[in-house]
Amino acid sequence: MFQDQFSARAINRYAGLIEKATTSLLARRAAPGSSGDAVADVARTLPSLVFARWLGVPHSHAPSFWYWNARVGDLVLGAAQEEREYRTSLQSLVKLYDYLGDLVRQRREQPQDDLISAVLAGGAIGDTVSEEEFIGMLTHLAFAGGETTSNLIANGLRALLMHPEQLEAARENPKLLSGAVEEALRFDGPSKMSVRIAAEDLQLDGQDIHAGDRIFLVTAAANRDPRQFDDPDTFDVHRGRTSHLGFGYGIHFCIGAPLARLVAGSALGSSYGSTRTCGCSRPATSGSCRCSTAASRTSPSATDVRRSPASAAPPPDPTSAPRRRRRTSA
Numbered sequence: 001m002f003q004d005q006f007s008a009r010a011i012n013r014y015a016g017l018i019e020k021a022t023t024s025l026l027a028r029r030a031a032p033g034s035s036g037d038a039v040a041d042v043a044r045t046l047p048s049l050v051f052a053r054w055l056g057v058p059h060s061h062a063p064s065f066w067y068w069n070a071r072v073g074d075l076v077l078g079a080a081q082e083e084r085e086y087r088t089s090l091q092s093l094v095k096l097y098d099y100l101g102d103l104v105r106q107r108r109e110q111p112q113d114d115l116i117s118a119v120l121a122g123g124a125i126g127d128t129v130s131e132e133e134f135i136g137m138l139t140h141l142a143f144a145g146g147e148t149t150s151n152l153i154a155n156g157l158r159a160l161l162m163h164p165e166q167l168e169a170a171r172e173n174p175k176l177l178s179g180a181v182e183e184a185l186r187f188d189g190p191s192k193m194s195v196r197i198a199a200e201d202l203q204l205d206g207q208d209i210h211a212g213d214r215i216f217l218v219t220a221a222a223n224r225d226p227r228q229f230d231d232p233d234t235f236d237v238h239r240g241r242t243s244h245l246g247f248g249y250g251i252h253f254c255i256g257a258p259l260a261r262l263v264a265g266s267a268l269g270s271s272y273g274s275t276r277t278c279g280c281s282r283p284a285t286s287g288s289c290r291c292s293t294a295a296s297r298t299s300p301s302a303t304d305v306r307r308s309p310a311s312a313a314p315p316p317d318p319t320s321a322p323r324r325r326r327r328t329s330a
């Protein structure tokens with residue numbers, strides 16, 4: 001259902017928007033008074049801006065959207081430990097689902113140039129896929145697409161700063177940009193592991209695995225496998241597109257890979273092209289760079305919301321107006 005909207009061709013329509021957003025973030029970053037923090041100013045902000053625009057979340061709703069997203073992340077990634085945090089996360093999941101449900105109904109009435117409208121125009125929703133299922137998929141998407149791309153940009157920048165000769169090579173030859181993104185995914189990608197449940201008894205590498213067992217597939221280890229990669233612990237932007245598992249493998253291969261590659265490429269290319277690559281003014285060598293120092297800002301943004309702790313007050317809720325819930329099934 002989503003395949004067409006996620007194809008590299010469909011995603012490339014957003015290349016101009018992504019370039020413009022990157023340029024304006026970098027200009028803001030270079031302005032006097034900016035924290036100069038590459039993680040806060042670019043890595044977290046750019047994917048938030050692009051993702052919300054692409055999905056169809058209005059700018060004014062972005063703080064709530066990312067607040068709910070962050071709280072769902074607390075739940076999925078285990079940061080919600082106390083009952084109060086757990087409750088906040090569950091409420092946020094419901095809010096996110098309800099919010100996306102409202103957005104779907106609005107786009108059905110008034111289509112716009114965004115993912116939700118494009119999928120609705122395809123005609124599958126309410127036919128082969130129920131509206132509830134569609135909203136559930138969007139909720140999953142909202143979580144899957146935000147944090148991961150931010151982490152790829154942050155880890156990619158860090159790897160380049162820690163390897164000045166690679167940074168220099170990539171700076172001198174723009175053709176190495178996609179190699180830098182791929183190598184960041186292999187060397188220190190955001191996704192380190194996938195989990196599967198064995199459907200049947202099997203033997204794997206001499207181990208007995210029983211149906212129902214949980215299997216932790218550590219893709220980060222496979223990405224450093226010396227049988228697959230020469231000198232695997234070396235960060236090398238010249239490797240090109242290798243068979244790394246940074247986006248998974250097989251039928252669950254990441255559907256958002258073209259979008260993530262485009263956004264990360266724009267962020268890395270523009271950041272390392274600029275003279276102020278990281279927030280600190282020290283040489284970009286191992287140990288001396290502090291490019292993730294805390295940001296100080298005067299007005300809250302989607303980025304601040306994504307960094308906020310679970311105890312922070314939520315932004316105003318755009319769904320709080322009374323409304324009726326409508327359900328459609330296939």
Ligand code: HEM
Binds near residue numbers: 248255259
């Ligand atoms: C650098 C950024 C990203 C990384 C490293 C990443 C990584 C992954 C990985 C490893 C999987 C496979 C999980 C498994 O096998 O269990 C996956 C699946 C998925 N990703 Fe991403 N992802 C990224 C960005 C995105 C974006 C931007 C979106 C959406 C816009 C997205 C949506 C999804 C979805 C929906 C799936 C599930 C696909 C399925 O089960 O068929 N991801 N991702």
